[in-house]
Amino acid sequence: MEIDLKYIRSQFPILTQTVNQKPLIYLDNAATTQKPFPVLEAEDIYYKTINSNVHRGVHTLSQLSTIEMEATRGAVKEFINAKKDYEIIFTKGTTDGINLLASSIEPLVNKGDEIIISTLEHHSNIVPWQFLAERKGLILKVIPIDENGELLLNEFEKLITEKTKIVAINHISNALGVVNSIEHIIKKAHEAQAFVLIDGAQAISHKKIDVQKLNVDFYVFSAHKMYGPTGVGILYGKEKLLERMKPYQGGGEMIKEVTFEKTTYADLPFKFEAGTPNIAGNIVLKKAIEFIQNIGLENIEKYENSILKYITKKLEELDGITTYAKNSTSKTGVVSFNLDINNIHSSDVGFILDKQGIAVRTGHHCAQPLMRHLGVTGTVRASVAIYNTKEEIDLLIEGITLAQKMLQ
Structure with a gap:
């Protein structure tokens, strides 16, 4: 075509x-993409016609807003071929998604465990893991690169041990544009029983992503790098892992029942979506996805x-x-x-x-x-x-x- x-x-x-x-x-x-008319117009229409908080009201506008935002969650599920809608978590962006994961995954790691990142990483995929390493006494390892800016996969395999619990790698380098061999990385990490996060901020608008085919545990990206709004992102996670993780933030929406003695948490995905979300932005992300799909x-x-x-x-x-x-x-x-x-x-x-x-x-x-x-x-x-x-x-x-x- x-x-x-x-x-x-x-x-x-x-x-x-x-x-x-x-x-x-x-x-x-690579910093942010421009926005097409369908995205711009959809946000305008939202505020002019159905502006209302989601999930919490029985009135018509609240229900319409909820339907539209959940339709985006479904569109993202199809776009990246996730299994379930509730494996799609709305965030503020890639950085927020990685911070969410680095905080919420804490119960799944222990002192002395290892995290592997690479020389190619954006600060957003370095600093949150340093925070986690400092809190839990973990060891941070770094995959080196060759003269072409490509990861030395043989060195990566040497870094993996039975103590490796997290491998966090970008799909495409934001600074060099190098596409990493994430399929190989995911396979080797899983052989060591490690979880894998892929930072897809630079890939999501350039390449077809199939999280089931990749068998990746977590995949994060931002709407504003795919012709959508700022302040909106997605964390995809496998259901079985998201269920084991603790909430990132507390507040409205993420609770099942609150007493002064104890709080129980909502089911996925709401466990990780405290407070009023960027409703307009979440809704119009669907229009950005449709724009990309219409071109192919x-x-x-x-x-x-x-x-x-x-x-x-x-x-x-x-x-x-x-x-x-x-x-x-x-x-x-x-x-x-x-x-x-x-x-x-x-x-x-x-x-x-x-x-x-x-x-x-x-x-x-x-x-x-x-x-x-x-x-x-x-x-x-x-x-x-x-x-x-x-x-x-x-x-x-x-x-x-x-x-x-x-x-x-």
């Missing part, structure tokens, strides 16, 4: 504006990979550029690079590109351990989505060339 790029771009009103008197070229999609994830992945190859090729044609993980065997969505000019920071390049209307991300990308491994303080990161074009990439290359001239 050929995608209708003109139509797709017409669905994103922000793409029609200018920045610094230049047409906006938005290449910061296979079509999205194929098109975005063609844009990624085009960027990589154009960067290779320039002198004085270091591109990181350019020889990785599997990448999606991201190109990370620096200009080979002494005493400049990636933000200097980003500032010049911004003056040309080009939005990229600069800095350490919340991956400081990885940046230290690369021997840099940060990189320039261009990340693509379904609405980006080769013409935009040509303008990016022109902007980089201008930056080279200005910073020499």
Whole structure:
């Protein structure tokens, strides 16, 4: 199927504006994607027509809001092929989902147990595990990477012992775009009776996810990286594990009965959904899923990979550029690079590109351990989505060339 790029771009009103008197070229999609009309309009309709708290009222608006939000839970279940609706937990985002897990899984680990993460992780998949390790006296281990930015799987297998209880790995590196061999990691971790969390924040809008086929224990992602709203995320977890975990927060919704002597907890998924959720955001996530499904994830992945190859090729044609993980065997969505000019920071390049209307991300990308491994303080990161074009990439290359001239 050929995608209708003109139509797709017409669905994103922000793409029609200018920045610094230049047409906006938005290449910061790994940070957050733009939102199409169906998502924007759905949120407006919610607040204008059925705004009400969910699950707690017998009146019509409350029931309608509840139906719409639970329809999203069902849509997410189908989107990632979970077994049950109640294995889908609404969160504030990927970070919140990982923190929820790192707190709630505490009863399942003991002093001296081990957690394995990797050099490629976002801070959100490092710091919560450090918190847990400090609370419970656990040992944190780190999978190293090779010169292509890929995990050294033989070293990973050496790290696993009978004390390994949690393996937490990103599906795709937010800083390099490297796609990790999560199938192998899940298999080896399960052989050691360890639980596996996959951080899918960078994968969910680029690749088809089937949590049953992966046999993953937990999978987390954010709506705002898949054309949906901010402040909304999903934690998928296997029912048998979620049942054994303690609640993350206390309050309304997550209780069955409260007395001053003792509280009992609600059934899944509400055990982990204390308080009033982001109702509007949760509802319109369904529209973001439908937007992706209407195009087709296979079509999205194929098109975005063609844009990624085009960027990589154009960067290779320039002198004085270091591109990181350019020889990785599997990448999606991201190109990370620096200009080979002494005493400049990636933000200097980003500032010049911004003056040309080009939005990229600069800095350490919340991956400081990885940046230290690369021997840099940060990189320039261009990340693509379904609405980006080769013409935009040509303008990016022109902007980089201008930056080279200005910073020499």
